[in-house]
Each structure stands twice: as structure tokens, then as C-alpha cells.
Amino acid sequence: MSIEVLRPIYLILIPILVIFIIYLGKSIIEDKRRKRLIIIIRCVIAILLTLSLVNITVNKITKDTSTIFLLDLSHSNEEFKENGQDFIKKTLKEMGTSDYAGIVVFGQDAKVEKFVSKSKTINTIESKPIASATNIENAINTGISLFPSDKAKRFVLITDGEENIGKLEKTIPSLNEQNIDMKVYKVEKSFKKEVYVDSLKLPDKINIGDEFSIGVGIYSNIQTKTKVYLYEGSTLKAQSEVSLTKGMNNFTFKDIQKSGGVKNYKVVIDPAEDTEVKNNEYIGYTNVLTREKVFIAEGKKGQGDNIANILTSLGYSYDRGLGTELPGALKDMLAYKGIISVDIHGEDFPKGFKDSLDSYVKEYGGAFIATGGEDSYALGEYTNTPLEKVLPVNMDMRGKKEIPKMSITLVIDHSGSMGGGSGEVSKLTLAKEAAQKAADTLRENDEIGVIAFDQSYSWVVKGEKGSNKEVVKDKIGQIQVNGGTSIYPALKEAYEYEKNSDAKIKHIILLTDGQDGFRQYDDIIDGLGKNNITLSTVSVGEDADTKLLQSLAESGKGRSYHTDIYTDLPRIFAKEIFMASKAYLNNREFTPKLVNSHEVLDGVINDGKIPNLLGYIGTSPKENATVVFNSDEDDPILALWQYGLGRSVAWTSDVTGKWDANYTNWDGYKKLWGNILNWSLEDYTSGESNLNISVQGNEAHIEYKSNSVKDNTKLSGIYTKSDGTQGDFNLDIKAPGVYEKNISLDESSFYSVSVREENDGKITSVKNGVIALQYSLEYKLMGDTGALDSLVEGTNGKFIKLPKDIFNGEIKKVKGGINLSLPLTILALILLMLEIAYRRLDLNITLPKFINRIHFKKKVKKAPLKKERNLAESKIEIIPKVLENNQAPKEKVKKDKVKKNERAKLNTELLLKKKKDRSNE
Structure with a gap:
């Protein structure tokens, strides 16, 4: 047994506090006995509180042992879950009276299934860690934090040892430093024929028209054949049948891109012999550099000629195609800064395009411009679709024009x-x-x-x-x-x-x-x-x-x-x-009315005249939309609004030359469309900021660097899976100008990411990126890396197979300490309450007689006879305190005097007797 004092410096407070309390005790208005008792109690309280600050621990060697089971529940070890659970149950039954146990399950992360306790029973393991990777290092660090400090420590690691995140060897120093006994149950797996795509290598950036290489790595643990398919998006670019040798097999494909933006690739294999199919495809992407461009989508071939000519004269880069040829996924839409639809029926927009349109504009800052015609707006069945949601007009007639x-x-x-x-x-x-x-x-x-x-x-x-x-x-x-x-x-x-x-x-x-x-x-x-x-x-x-x-x-x-x-x-x-109401299709000539001034009109109307239009589709403006032109019946002709990060425009007349025939030769028309494009395609991405994305397991690390971030800037982001599922996040500061966030992703897919800076409610900068999340690392054959062998050797541990093996061998005992701070504090509080009660309730309590006697004997031995007499006399003079307004009855006072005289007489006789004894000696 030993006593440990952690903060001895506080001991200096004891004499200071005692002197201070005695000094203040002079002002206590009590008789001497009561005053002395109060001062003593207060001194004891001060001493107890000071000792609690000193942090005294009484240590002794403990026989208690805490054992923590670390059970691997990653995909590669999922078949062993039931056996591992049974192994733990059997081990718990072997526990002695001084044994404690806890359970941690792990994959990519670690979860505590059972905290350290004496309980010997568990039911079914309920905790579900992320199973897409194996991080044994994290599991051990989690387990170390659970060990009680006053018990011997033991780990039982149950795993196949195929770690693919973290470094197990990094834990060896900590395990040795804390004298943790290491037992390892290595799960042996049967041989399975396995072929998988290990990698897909693409250049980060390429230029339009440049030929580039695509590297494909295929791993096999057998000799076999496989078919290899390479896709760009949903288009098959190449296919081949190849022979595989045991180990890594590398192949190269060539491709050329003729359009810009992020291009996603996928390689798929079909082996002749294989076990797991989840690892038979791999995805990747490359960014085809180009000027920012727009996509002109037309309902019928040739309808986009006029708007294409305007864009060409304005110097805009664009792609062009039928509505059915619009990009059908968000990541493909992000190759274009804006999309212009020319009289397209709602059913001719690809489903993926409609599903992604809201995110494209609202979350990623894209622009959508819809132009009219007999197959657009209400007549094109835009009602209650994402098209209507994004546009600044309602498809049905409302207000005064309600049908x-x-x-x-x-x-x-x-x-x-x-x-x-x-x-x-x-x-x-x-x-x-x-x-x-x-x-x-x-x-x-x-x-x-x-x-x-x-x-x-x-x-x-x-x-x-x-x-x-x-x-x-x-x-x-x-x-x-x-x-x-x-x-x-x-x-x-x-x-x-x-x-x-x-x-x-x-x-x-x-x-x-x-x-x-x-x-x-x-x-x-x-x-x-x-x-x-x-x-x-x-x-x-x-x-x-x-x-x-x-x-x-x-x-x-x-x-x-x-x-x-x-x-x-x-x-x-x-x-x-819709046609039956005669309100939606307006085939007649009219002069548009200017409703609101807006920057899209800069330099457009120089002479105050606007040419007549020959028709339009009836709509009604949304509440927050800005209507620039109205028809003669107050239906919107040109309306626009800010929709999230992006902007959308509704031009309810056409651009095919049927209704806008008077505009094709009007100088202001080209200027008007130039202004509409400049306004709707506003660039938020030109700030000095960088977005870097890396992936480990099923977790993406988002890092954003910017020198423009102010104290009140809000940094947030959103990520969108290829099926449209979304999630959002806020970035945390890592260093000045550097912000980061880890986000967990649920399955292999492409994810679009957007990070934005917001100051005073206004978006000042946006950066977009892409994540390609592969199949789980658990479906790769990691093989025996020797990590478990290094762990056992480095910690003097042991491989085990049976529950009884866990408790074999010596385990270093530890000192179990009892910290006295809390008991001392509680005792001080009890004494404080007693001292308060003694003073407030005016209790007639004096020190115990044996204390008085001890105190009296010590004084007699040291003092001369004269002083002893004076001391006896002073004792006789002590009388109870009587309050002025509460006098005791005369009989009681008299009885008290008699008792005190008797005590004084006894004390005097005792003194004389002792004096006589000394003389005789």
C-alpha cells in the first residue's frame, strides 16, 4: 500500500488557514468553551478542504482485470459474426470474480457494444459499424479509452487482419506503455476464386480533341479469362476479352473527347470464374477543359437556329441538340453554365434531366431559360413538374386571368x-x-x-x-x-x-x-x-x-x-x-408593355419603341418574380428570378421566327438576349478559392481553401448522388483560410459537390466538384500483410483459438487507487453543517470531558503551583451565558452555583493532594 499526493503545494495553506481562523475567532461572541469548540471545528474543516485539494490517493495492488473484446464486423469478416459472438459468450462464462469485460465492434469506425462491467451475459450484438473498410488502429484506440485505470488491462482482438485504413503497428507503443495484455484470434478464411477491378486511371484534366489513355488494373488470384467493357456515361466505348494471370493485370484503352465538362467512365468485367460480383466494376472521371458554354435544346430540329445565331454573334460557346439529347444526370449538366429550351414538350425532356433540374439551378448555380411555342409551358405539360418549380411563372392562369x-x-x-x-x-x-x-x-x-x-x-x-x-x-x-x-x-x-x-x-x-x-x-x-x-x-x-x-x-x-x-x-x-379555355394559346399580334426596368434592358430600347409580337403562351407570374414585359392582357412575356444559387428566365413568346418574326431584324433583340445571358449566367466561381476532394473508404474529405473568407462568412456545401439523393454539410476551420469536412457516403456512385461562401445572405463564391465512390475496400483481396504478426511480436502477445487461452499467462497487475478528495470534502461539509447548527441553535454543548482532562493534565505538569491555582480559579469562574432578555429562574441559578462550587472544591483538593505527594517525594 502507498499514499500518493498529487498536489502537495496546497499543504502550505493549512497553517495559513489555521492562523487566519484563530485570529478571526477572537471576534466570536461566545463563552470560552463554545468559542474554543467553534474554532477547532473550523480549523478541521479548513484542513479537510485543503487535503481534498491536495488530491491524496491511497494505492494498493488490485487483482481486478478488465478484458475488452474487439470484434471485426467489416464486410470481409461478416461471415464470422455469429462465430465471433459465440466465442465472446463462451469467454464471458469463463470469467472469474475479479474479471470485468467490455465489447467494441468495428469496421471503418468503432462502436461500443458493452462498456466494461462484471456482467457475464450478452444477447445479440446490435451495434453496426460502417462495414465498408477495416480500421484496426481506430478500434484499439477506442478500446484503450474504455479501460478503467485501477484494473489490469487485456485486449482480445478478433479479426482476419485485412486492414485497409489506418496502421495497426502505430498502436504498439501505446499498448506497451499501458501494459496491455494482447490476445489475437486470427480468423482464417477459405480460398475463393476472385477477380476484381483494382483501379481505373484517368488524367485529371484533358483538352477537347486530345487523345488520352485510360488505365485499367484487374487483380485475380487464379488464371482465367474475362470480358472487359469500358463505358463513358452509358455509351460503350470499348470491349475486349483478355486472359488473366495470377496477381495484377494492367490494360490500356484510348479515347478522345469532343465536348467539355466532367466525363465519367466505368469499367466492367465479366470473368469466367469468380465469387464476388460487387467488385467487378470501377468508376472514374476526367475534366475536359473548355470555355463555359450553354446547351441549346430544341423541340424539333431547326427550331434553335435563330437563338444559335444570336449566341454565335455574341461569342458564346454552345452545344446543340434535341430535347431528348439533353444531359440526363446532374454531373453532365454541370458541364454547361446554362440551358436554353426552345419549344420543347415536357415529355421530351429526359427524366434524369427533370429530376436534376432543381438541384442544377438551386444548389449548383446553373441557369435555365425556357422559350415558348405551342409545345411549351402549360401546353407542353410543364404543370406540377420541376420545370414549373424552377421557372418564374406558373403554368396555370391565376388572379384576374383565372380560368x-x-x-x-x-x-x-x-x-x-x-x-x-x-x-x-x-x-x-x-x-x-x-x-x-x-x-x-x-x-x-x-x-x-x-x-x-x-x-x-x-x-x-x-x-x-x-x-x-x-x-x-x-x-x-x-x-x-x-x-x-x-x-x-x-x-x-x-x-x-x-x-x-x-x-x-x-x-x-x-x-x-x-x-x-x-x-x-x-x-x-x-x-x-x-x-x-x-x-x-x-x-x-x-x-x-x-x-x-x-x-x-x-x-x-x-x-x-x-x-x-x-x-x-x-x-x-x-x-x-388547356386549348379549350382559349386563354393559353394566343395567336395574335400585340405590342409588349414594359412593366419593370431591369439590367437586361440596358441598351435595348433606345428609341422607346418595341416591335410587336405575334403570339405567346399564357402563364401567370410567381410572387417573387420580376416581370419585365407583359402582353396587352397583362400576361408575362419576359419574367425572371433568382432561384437559389442560380437564375431562371421565362420568355413566353417563341424564338423560331413564328411569333418573334418582327424581332429577328431588330437591333435590340440581340442586345436583349446578350443581357439575358449575362444576367442568368452570372459567375460565382471566379474567386480565388480551391476545392479538393479525397476519398478513404466510404468517407469523402472535403477541403476548401479561400483567402476571401470573412469573420461572418458562412461556409456550407451540398452533395448530390447520381439518383438525385442529397445531403448537406457545414465546413469547419482547420487553419486560417483552410476549411474541411468529412462526409459519409452510403454506396458506390458519382456524387456532385458544391461548396459556397455566403456573406450577409448573399452568395459570393461557389466551387463545384465530383466524387467517385468505389465499391467497398473490403471486396479487395488484401491477403496476409503480417500486421497481426507484428502486433503480437511487438506487444509480447499471443495468438489464441479457445476461450480458456485468454486467461492463460501472467498479466501485469496495477495499483488500484482510492482517491480521498471526495470523502474529505463530504466530511468537511458535514462538520460545517454541525458548526452552523451549534451556533444558530445555541446548543449547550461543551467539549467531551476526556478532552478537558487531557488538556488540564498537560498544563499541570508544566506550570508552577501558583499558576495551577490561578488555572483552577479560572476554571471555577466559567459560568453559563445568560441572555439579558431571557434570565434563568433563581432556583436553576442557585443549583448551578452549588454544582460549580462543588466542582471547584474537588479541583482544589486535587491540586493540594498532588502538591503534598511531590513534597513527600
Whole structure:
């Protein structure tokens, strides 16, 4: 046993405090006995508190031992989880009374499953570390932090030893310094035939048109053959069948890029013999350097000619293609600073493009400019899509221009001929899909009816509200092919129903693929005009009576459509619903009105005149949008707004020369588009900052360097997976001008990253980057690196196989210390409360008699007789304190005097007797 004093310097306080307390004790208004007791208690309290500061520890050798199990739960060792759990359970049963145990599970990170305790039971291991890598170094450091200081220490490491993050050897000095007994259970794995892609090497940057090399490394533990496929995006660039030898096999491909931006590559192998398929592909990317450019997307070939000529004259670099050729992934969209759509129907935008458009503009600072035409905006089914979300206008008419209640009746041929079609999809199937899409476009207060006809007719849906879309669509879906073709009775029924409707807009759509020879439609035609009912017709296929249907549409002041491409039917029906209101498509000449001044108008209107436009698509402005030009009916013609980091522009007229014919030769038109592009393509990325991204395991390290960061600057970022899933983060300062963050990613994929500086609510700088996260490192064959052997040798540890082996061998005992600081503090507090109670409650308590006697004997031995007499007399004179306003009864005072006289007499006799004894000696 030993006593350890950690802060002896505080001992100097004891005499200082005692002297100070005695000095202050002179001012205590109490009798001498009480005063002395109070001073003594206070001195003891001061001494106890001082000793608690000194931090005294009583040490003794302890027999307690704490054992921490480190169980590897990474992918490479996942098959051993159940066996490892059973091994730990059996070991816990072998524990003695002085044994304690804890459990840490690990992969890339480490999690505490069980803190060190005497408990000998565990259930199923619940903790789930990141299994995509093995970091034994981190697991050991985590376990070291859990060891109690007053117990002997032991590690039981259960792993295959295939570390791929961290360095196990770095832990050896710490293990030796803390005398930790090291036991290692090495998991032996059976041989499996394995082939995997080890690497894909691409240059970081290349120039357009330059040929470059792509290096592919394939590892195999057997001799076999494999097919190798190289993709750029979804395009197969090369393929080959190769023979593999045991070990690393390297191959090289060549490629040339003709467009700029980040280009992603993927190599895929198909080995003849293999076990794990998750490691059979590898991804990478390169950045093709080019000037910032835009993409011109057109609905039909040639529609983008005019805007392309304007961009060329302004010196802009651009790519051009149909709407279907737009980039379909965010990382590919980021190759362009802005995207201009020219009269593209919503269905012609790739799904990936629409899914990524919001992030492209809002989070990554891209620009989106939409121009009009008969296939755009509401007529192009932009409603309730990301296109509408990003643009500064609503697709429906609101406010004063809000469309009144509509009633739509669909008259659909379901005769036997409608069972035919193109491929496996019948014309009736597409007609039903078209009717369902028409129902989707209705507002809640609109009404819809559906009549199915062959040689007779029946109501499928009658006067159903737009709020019941699902009911309507379900009933439409039940229409079946049947019978011949008789148009008139069904059309007459639809007319009679609409004639009695209270809706302001009444419209009938007739769809058929046949003819019945009946021509007496005069009563219906006359009634349509008188009751403000419009009629549009859709003829399908070669057998349809197109002349009749065109005549009916013209008489009904509607539109006539003919299609042999049956897949057009849903698009036609949806468009017809909007066209029926006569508010969306405006084919007429008007002079735009200037509503707000804006920088896009700088140098545009020099003479105060604006040419007339010949048409536009009706929309309504969003609340925070800036409308620059309005139509003569106050519908937006040019509207724009800031959307997150990016900007979007809506030009509701066209750029094909149909509606903007008067603008093509106007000098201000080129200037207007130059200003629109300059404003929407504002560059946030020109600041002096750098973004560096590195990947380890499934964790990406983001490092951002900038000299422009101020004290109040907010540094944040966002990352987007190729499927559109997003996450955000804030960067932490590492050093002046250097900021970093580690983000965990969940699966192999490409991730786009954007980091931005924000000052006073305004974005001042943005940097974009890309992450290529590979398959888990656990699916690579690391082999025996000798790390476990080095660990056992460096710590004098031992490899084990059985639970009983863990407790064999000597383990260095440690001193178990009991720190007295807390007990001393508690004792001081108890004495303090007693001292307060003694003074406040005026308790009549004196020191114990034996203390008085000891004190008295010491004085007698040292003092002369005269002093002894004086001392005895002074003792006799001590009387109880009596308060002035609380006098004791006379009898009590008298009894007290008698008792004191008796005590004084005894004391005097005792003194005389002792004096006589000395004389005799």
C-alpha cells in the first residue's frame, strides 16, 4: 500500500488557514468553551478542504482485470459474426470474480457494444459499424479509452487482419506503455476464386480533341479469362476479352473527347470464374477543359437556329441538340453554365434531366431559360413538374386571368378496330391513357364526362369533379373493346349533356379510328354554336373518316388532329384541355408593355419603341418574380428570378421566327438576349478559392481553401448522388483560410459537390466538384500483410483459438487507487453543517470531558503551583451565558452555583493532594 499526493503545494495553506481562523475567532461572541469548540471545528474543516485539494490517493495492488473484446464486423469478416459472438459468450462464462469485460465492434469506425462491467451475459450484438473498410488502429484506440485505470488491462482482438485504413503497428507503443495484455484470434478464411477491378486511371484534366489513355488494373488470384467493357456515361466505348494471370493485370484503352465538362467512365468485367460480383466494376472521371458554354435544346430540329445565331454573334460557346439529347444526370449538366429550351414538350425532356433540374439551378448555380411555342409551358405539360418549380411563372392562369369552371366530355371509340395498334399496345389502351391524362390536368372544380361508344354508347363517367381524379381514372381504365362504330348517337348525348351544364367553358373531344357513313350532324353543329360548346376531334389510323372529323372540328370551332403515331394520343388530349379555355394559346399580334426596368434592358430600347409580337403562351407570374414585359392582357412575356444559387428566365413568346418574326431584324433583340445571358449566367466561381476532394473508404474529405473568407462568412456545401439523393454539410476551420469536412457516403456512385461562401445572405463564391465512390475496400483481396504478426511480436502477445487461452499467462497487475478528495470534502461539509447548527441553535454543548482532562493534565505538569491555582480559579469562574432578555429562574441559578462550587472544591483538593505527594517525594 502507498499514499500518493498529487498536489502537495496546497499543504502550505493549512497553517495559513489555521492562523487566519484563530485570529478571526477572537471576534466570536461566545463563552470560552463554545468559542474554543467553534474554532477547532473550523480549523478541521479548513484542513479537510485543503487535503481534498491536495488530491491524496491511497494505492494498493488490485487483482481486478478488465478484458475488452474487439470484434471485426467489416464486410470481409461478416461471415464470422455469429462465430465471433459465440466465442465472446463462451469467454464471458469463463470469467472469474475479479474479471470485468467490455465489447467494441468495428469496421471503418468503432462502436461500443458493452462498456466494461462484471456482467457475464450478452444477447445479440446490435451495434453496426460502417462495414465498408477495416480500421484496426481506430478500434484499439477506442478500446484503450474504455479501460478503467485501477484494473489490469487485456485486449482480445478478433479479426482476419485485412486492414485497409489506418496502421495497426502505430498502436504498439501505446499498448506497451499501458501494459496491455494482447490476445489475437486470427480468423482464417477459405480460398475463393476472385477477380476484381483494382483501379481505373484517368488524367485529371484533358483538352477537347486530345487523345488520352485510360488505365485499367484487374487483380485475380487464379488464371482465367474475362470480358472487359469500358463505358463513358452509358455509351460503350470499348470491349475486349483478355486472359488473366495470377496477381495484377494492367490494360490500356484510348479515347478522345469532343465536348467539355466532367466525363465519367466505368469499367466492367465479366470473368469466367469468380465469387464476388460487387467488385467487378470501377468508376472514374476526367475534366475536359473548355470555355463555359450553354446547351441549346430544341423541340424539333431547326427550331434553335435563330437563338444559335444570336449566341454565335455574341461569342458564346454552345452545344446543340434535341430535347431528348439533353444531359440526363446532374454531373453532365454541370458541364454547361446554362440551358436554353426552345419549344420543347415536357415529355421530351429526359427524366434524369427533370429530376436534376432543381438541384442544377438551386444548389449548383446553373441557369435555365425556357422559350415558348405551342409545345411549351402549360401546353407542353410543364404543370406540377420541376420545370414549373424552377421557372418564374406558373403554368396555370391565376388572379384576374383565372380560368372559369370547365366541363369536358370525352367521346371515345371502343369498337373492335380500336383493339389493333402498333406492337403490343392497342389504340384503345393509348386512348384510355390519353383520357386519364386529360383527367390529371383538370382543376378541382372542373367537371369531366366520358362516353364510350361502338354501335351504341354508354356513360363511363358522368359529371365527375376534377377533385375525384383517381375515381375517374379507375373507371376509364375499365373500358373494353367491343362492337362496331356509330358516332352520331354518342356525340349527340355528349352535346345534350354539355348544353345543360352550368360551366362557363364547355368542350367535347371526339376520338375514333373508323367511320359509319352518317352525315346528318346539322342539329349538333347548330346547337354547339348556340350553347357556346366547342368540339375538337382526333382521328387515329388510316381507316378514320378524317374529312368528317375535320368538318366537325371546324364547325365546332375546335381543332382537328390526325395521328398514325398512337403514342401521341395522351399528349394531344392533355393539350386540348388547356386549348379549350382559349386563354393559353394566343395567336395574335400585340405590342409588349414594359412593366419593370431591369439590367437586361440596358441598351435595348433606345428609341422607346418595341416591335410587336405575334403570339405567346399564357402563364401567370410567381410572387417573387420580376416581370419585365407583359402582353396587352397583362400576361408575362419576359419574367425572371433568382432561384437559389442560380437564375431562371421565362420568355413566353417563341424564338423560331413564328411569333418573334418582327424581332429577328431588330437591333435590340440581340442586345436583349446578350443581357439575358449575362444576367442568368452570372459567375460565382471566379474567386480565388480551391476545392479538393479525397476519398478513404466510404468517407469523402472535403477541403476548401479561400483567402476571401470573412469573420461572418458562412461556409456550407451540398452533395448530390447520381439518383438525385442529397445531403448537406457545414465546413469547419482547420487553419486560417483552410476549411474541411468529412462526409459519409452510403454506396458506390458519382456524387456532385458544391461548396459556397455566403456573406450577409448573399452568395459570393461557389466551387463545384465530383466524387467517385468505389465499391467497398473490403471486396479487395488484401491477403496476409503480417500486421497481426507484428502486433503480437511487438506487444509480447499471443495468438489464441479457445476461450480458456485468454486467461492463460501472467498479466501485469496495477495499483488500484482510492482517491480521498471526495470523502474529505463530504466530511468537511458535514462538520460545517454541525458548526452552523451549534451556533444558530445555541446548543449547550461543551467539549467531551476526556478532552478537558487531557488538556488540564498537560498544563499541570508544566506550570508552577501558583499558576495551577490561578488555572483552577479560572476554571471555577466559567459560568453559563445568560441572555439579558431571557434570565434563568433563581432556583436553576442557585443549583448551578452549588454544582460549580462543588466542582471547584474537588479541583482544589486535587491540586493540594498532588502538591503534598511531590513534597513527600
